[in-house]
Amino acid sequence: MLQLHDLSVEFDEGFQLKHINWQIQQHQHWLITGANGAGKSALAAVLAGYGEILAGSTSRLPTTIGWVSFEAQAQLIQAELKKDDADILDVISLGTCVREIIFTNETDPVIAGELIQKFELEYLLERAFRKLSTGETRKVMLIKALSCHADLLILDEPFDGLDQASHTMLQNHLTHVVKHTPVVMVLNRFDEIPDFISHIAYMEDGQLRHQVNREDTQAFNELYQLLHLKTTHLQVPDSDTDNTRPALNPKEPLVKLSNICIKHTDMVLIENLNWCIQPNQHWQLSGPNGSGKTAILSLITGDHPQCYTNDIFVFGFQRGNGESIWQIKQHIGYVSTALQWEYRVGTSLANVIISGFYDSIGLYSKSTDQQKHIANQWLELLGMQGRGDQPFNKLSYGDQRLLLIARAMVKHPPLLILDEPCLGLDDINRQLVLALIEKVCAAKETSVIYVNHHAQDRIAGIDHYLALEKSADNA
Amino acid sequence: MSNNYFNTLPLREQLEQLAKCRFMHMNEFTEGVEALKGKKMVIIGCGAQGLNQGLNLRDSGLDVSYTLRQSAITEKRQSFKNASENGFTVGTYEELIPSADIVLNLTPDKQHSPVVAAVMPLMKQGACLSYSHGFNIVEEGMKVREDLTVIMVAPKCPGSEVRAEYVRGFGVPTLIAVHEDNDPQGHGLALAKAYAVGTGGHKAGVLMSSFIAEVKSDLMGEQTILCGMLQTGSLLCFDKMIEKGMDAGYASKLIQYGWETITEALKYGGVTNMLDRLSNPAKIKAFDLSEELKVIMRPLYNKHQDDIINGTFSATMMADWANDDVNLLGWRAATGETAFEKTPAGDMEISEQEYFDHGILMVAMVKAGVELAFETMTAAGIIADSAYYESLHETPLIANTIARKKLYEMNATISDTAEYGCYLYNHACLPLLADFMKGMDTDVIGRGLASDDNGVDNARLIEVNAALRDHPVEAIGATLRGHMADMKKIV
Known part of the structure; x- marks a missing residue:
């Protein structure tokens, strides 16, 4: 017609x-x-x-x-x-x-x-x-x-x-x-x-x-x-006023990696890398597959075993001096495809968001009323109001990703690491995710490290770039 | 020659030690890892438990390094690679043991005697020696130097899971104990608690037990219901389906993944929930079969428990160790040659419910095995909490191993004591159930009950339901799962 x-x-x-x-x-x-x-x-x-x-x-x-x-x-x-x-x-x-x-x-x-x-x-x-x-x-x-x-x-x-x-x-x-x-x-x-x-x-x-x-x-x-x-006039939901996260020294860098080397038995993945992230800087990290992007990020989050053999200063801790990874992770919000794979727990949408306060996969602590309230604010922001009790593992891939991004942001972390957050998302969901990230960048509370391949996914507000190359050993 | 420690104790103390088991309250762990802060922790052995516990302890802010035999270091064996690639300091006994405040013996049971004999003279005055299994102390009667503190911290899960749960922000249920003969400074419990916190165990629940209760219950559980019953059941059920002309790929798949699926229901809601997943007629059928199985197998369970309590089991096994594992290795090879092992799982779809509906006999076997192991352990004086963990709680873990690796690899993965016990059980149980199996057909294994009539007798169903729910393993199970639920309810 x-x-x-x-x-x-x-x-x-x-x-x-x-x-x-x-x-x-x-x-x-x-x-x-x-x-x-x-x-x-x-x-x-x-x-x-x-x-x-x-x-x-x-x-x-x-x-x-x-x-x-x-x-x-x-x-x-x-x-x-x-x-x-x-x-x-x-x-x-x-x-x-x-x-x-x-x-x-x-x-x-x-x-x-x-x-x-x-x-x-x-x-x-x-x-x-x-x-x-x-x-x-x-x-x-x-x-x-x-x-x-x-x-x-x-x-x-x-x-x-x-x-x-x-x-x-x-x-x-x-x-x-x-x-x-x-x-x-x-x-x-x-x-x-x-x-x-x-x-x-x-x-x-x-x-x-x-x-x-x-x-x-x-x-x-x-x-x-x-x-x-x-x-909607997007407003990032409140932070948990009862949180016990120690304040960071605003004069110190959030992250300082010095002469980083990551080695496996027979190859060198990263060599002599230096990277300093100051508060309120937003970074884009790029590089081909296998160039070590995720490995570097996991040095920062404490998930890489070689974070104990490198010179790493994060959130006031020189790594390897008796701090626990939970003292590190409390300052970081993190999203990656691997996290989504690991996040296979039969828990509710609200609890997935609340788990961000505890840096846990699944929720193992009693949440406070304030945390529940904040989780509801996030659900509303994502257009999922009233669905807080639904099971996470029944959600579409894109919805799961959105929730994990909310989980990463829920505690208003000083550092938000988004490792290819749009990977595997369809166009609608990608736009959703990018809209959300731009809000966070603009809010100036959080430094963002954004990892991606797609040039069109550039985010307004990101002004620092680190490009990795594939190391010769690894080619 | 070793001297069974348990057998040297008077009956009064034997009973007291066997009955030691208490579920600890979360607020007993408020000190966190403080007791171990700044202490030098040296782990002997870098297999799955050694590596993963070490990763957790280090991530909890503790000072961890690994000591290996010189040969393992020189030849760059897997254990050396495990430790060094993860950024740990690795050194010989001579290099690291003398400065260690706590030495964590995480080698296989079989190596305990020589390992402990080698490190003990090197340990500094007043240091602590930690085990994750009490076999060496209890069954081999290892005498540890009087100035040393001896504790046990035993996560009740495979090493990979110990790590995975920690990374998720949780932990695995953990058993701790202090060897009372070796607690000269009275700080054994404080160290054990801090260690449990360091591995994340306190979040999932900690049982305060004794070396003896741990050994006698652990051995019983692993060789009967956990490994023995699942192995024996796998072989019998597979052969029955083949005998009745069923597709081999289907039979293989139904068994390989069936144990995991049905014991998942067990994990969440005990034997009751596992049986509740069946239709009413199938539930009654499974109940009747399990009652029959319990009568046939009870003497075998009693024998296993008796042999464990009086030391016959460990003596037999150590004799085989001394004989280059001839019995065990022969049997392990034979397992690899069984029809079930050699038939790959088919690629057909089997729905979650179908594993129950077509696996009535498997459900009956799990129920019979769990209840028998629990009843036998508690009858021997082991406290219900401990008996629950060593029977029902761990069954899904082994089922999971079978789903991933079938029997041969399951046996290669589990501890050497578990494998030897599994061997004994399987040898005895296969002939024991031969007559029983003659009466079985594909309605209870492979095809399910004919579905034209789901009617049951009310009185009988009420009886069966009541019997299921009244079993003592269900009462303690509900309580212990409830403790977990305090932390996990919201999950």
Whole structure:
């Protein structure tokens, strides 16, 4: 049916939609969603014939459209104001009354009458349209759109400004309308998504990034989380005020590795490496497979046995002088694919996050009420609120990774080590993870070491780089 | 020639020592590793226990190094590589023992006598000698110099698990003991507790026991239910399925992974839960079979316990040691040649529940073995807590080894005392169960009960359920698992 083929469109404000490929088949009802400024309403407007086509083509755009949106609403009001301006007589124009606005040639008077009743607008019919409140004009728009026998209904944030009763009424009414009219809806909030929506289009930067069939529950949930992260004002949850982590000397480096050598029986993995990480520096560590990235990180975390044979200063400890690894680990948040493999315990989502306070895999201590509260904040941040009791090992790979990142960040560690955090994640989850990391970098409490191969995963805020080469012995 | 220490004690003390076992409270470990801070800990032997305990102790902030025989160092044997590649100082006895505050003997039992004889003269006045198994002291009657403190810290899990649980921030259940004849400064318990903390054991639960209780219960558990029963059951069940024309790959897989799956249920909820995983008719069937098995095998369990208590077992085994392990090695080779061992597991899917439904006889064998071992140990004066750990608690660990490595490798992995005991048990048990096995068919092993009728007699089911739940191993099991749950409930 309706098709947009590699379509690029420009709007008045210079905003562009780029390379849109989209088909709406019969009996599909789409939701367009995305963060603010992503191009949701613009995409809807294209269906209504707006915008200047720069490239690509459209086919079978609808002829009669019922369109409800802020833009359409604004246009109508603008037109009314113009009428007023145009009045050269020295009388106050009352403007067009609501009845005239609603009952035009396109309007089916029976349906319109019904809706007027349902919205309880009878008493406003003779009033001037431009005197109406925002909610009231919205209702008028809805009545017009729903009673014009449209080929396509475009409902851009239709519930905005509606009171609860009208909201419910509209939802009920739509369940009947969708039986004969396709609907494209634009919504910012997933939790308002009506049951009849069958497909979701996710917009970002003027591009149609994801198209998800609602029956694909997993993709649907991921999209939900992504939208949640993108649209919520992300605030990294509180830290545990009862924590007993000793304060670090701000004048000392967090990590100082001197003349590091890592040797195995017959090969030298790392030789004469020096690396100093100061508080509030963010680092990217890169290098080919086998160049020793993970080995170096495990020297810092204390997981590499040769951390006792090297000159390592971490968080105020010169390693090998009677400190325990738990005294080191309390300062570090850590995520890697290997950790995810090891994190195979039958525990709940909330406990996985809380285990970050104890640096344990699984939870072996009684958690405090505050820790539970913080875990819930994180779950909410990840779009998993109310799921705290679900088992971790039943989650999708991407969701597990998100939780482990939350686990790593939960104690607001001075050092956060992210060893290829996006490895194995699909596009949606990768964007989720990157959004989260950027928040942490910006918060300035934590130094980040970020390890990756993918150049496109660069993170805003990282300004120090360490590139390893494959040692000759190891080639 | 060795002199059995246990047999030198009067009955009164024998009974007192056997009954020693107390689950320690978490708040008894508030001192952490303090008693060992700054002390020089030297580990003898760098196998799985030696290496992994050492890694844990070092990560707990303790000073750990390894001492090996000169030949192991010169020839760069595996033990040398284990220690040196992990960044530990390695030296000969002469180099490291004289400065050691605590010497950790983590060599195999068989080497204890010569090793201890070699290091004892080198140890400094007032130092501590630690074991992770009491065999040398109790069965071989090793006399340790009077100024030395002798303790035992025995993690109740394989070395790899000791490390893995520590890294996760937890630990494994651990048994500690002080040899009362060798505690001249009265600080043996403090050292043992700090050692248990250093390996992470205090987080999973520590049993305060005696050298004697540890040896007599450990030997009993490992040779009967743990290794002996699983080995014997594997061979019998496999041969039965082949005899009845079942696919060999399926039979091999059902057994290799079946023990692990059904004992996982045992680990979480005891014998009751393991049986509860079966349908009602299958549960009654398994119960009846296990009752029959218990009658047939009880004399064998009694004999094993008696031989362990009176020292016959260790004397027999040490004779074989002296004879270059002829019996043991012959048997080990024969195990490698059994049909089960030589048949690889098929690649068909077997669901978790299917292992129960098609393995009714295996469930019955585990139940019979666990209950018999527990009953026999407690009848011999070993306290229920100890008997529980040495029977039910450890069965899933061995089952896990079989799942990974089958029987030959299982035997090569377990301790030499366990393997010798397994050999004795298997030899006696196979013929003992021959008649019983004649009556078995694929409804109890391989195919499961016909599913057309799940009806059971109410009265009988109530009886069976009550009998399962009333067994004393279930009561102590619930308590001890509860202790773990204080820390693990949330997991």
